[in-house]
Amino acid sequence: MKKLKYLILLFLTTIDRIISLSGNEWNILSIIIIHLTLILSIVEIIVFIKLYSFNKGNYNKFIKSNLNKHYKLNSRYQQLENVYTGNQLTPSFIFHFLNILGSNLVCIGTNYIKLNNDSFNILIATIFILHAIAKLGTELTLIIFHPILRKKLFKIILKLSKYIKCLNNIKVENEFNIKMTNNSKEQNLHFEMLKEAWK
Structure with missing residues (x-):
């Protein structure tokens, strides 16, 4: 003391x-x-x-x-x-x-x-x-x-990569739907032009 x-x-x-x-x-x-x-x-x-x-x-x-x-x-x-x-x-x-x-x-x-x-x-x-x-x-x-912490880190990285991949798939799907909608509008305009031309 x-x-x-x-x-x-x-x-x-x-x-x-x-x-x-x-x-x-x-x-x-x-x-x-x-x-x-x-x-x-x-x-x-x-x-x-x-x-x-x-x-x-x-x-x-x-x-x-x-x-x-x-x-x-x-x-x-x-x-x-x-x-x-x-x-x-x-x-x-x-x-x-x-x-x-x-x-x-x-x-x-x-x-x-x-x-x-x-x-x-x-x-x-x-x-x-x-x-x-x-x-x-x-x-x-x-x-x-550290063996246990390394396993947990790799699990977290795997979950994040799956989540990011899922978000990318949703983004690609949305872009594809927008393009298809735009393409269908162009096709409708094209067919209407043809219809007018045949009259």
Whole structure:
């Protein structure tokens, strides 16, 4: 309980110190935080890759050593789940890294390279597009690499494609009926002209 009180006190003191910073100090602090975040993201990806390769290696060793020997379903299942989780989360970590990298590019563009307004606006627009793609990629990869969510996604896509196909059939049918109505009017006019010509 004492540790929690000290942490809360440290947090409040840090917030008070940050609020009382001048503009130049605030700028330096934000640069340090953004670069530190990028470094931590790179470390996060490296640790995750090491953990993933370790789990995959353990799973392969377990399969080789327990082919005909004492077979435990629980340990094999746990090893396999670790590998599946690694497959599922790896793209998300990469997209998360791209988000942080985009923020770093804005920081570099504003603090180190003095960009003019047009270049800065292009940089901001590009970073927003990068963020949107990375967020969409994170969500899609989590869904695509998860077996149950992937099945549900494909069912939804199949229903939507059937619905769109049904709407297209109705539209084509309506256009066909309109053309037939116009054609029958033209035919009636043609036959009336022939009738008048025969008189």
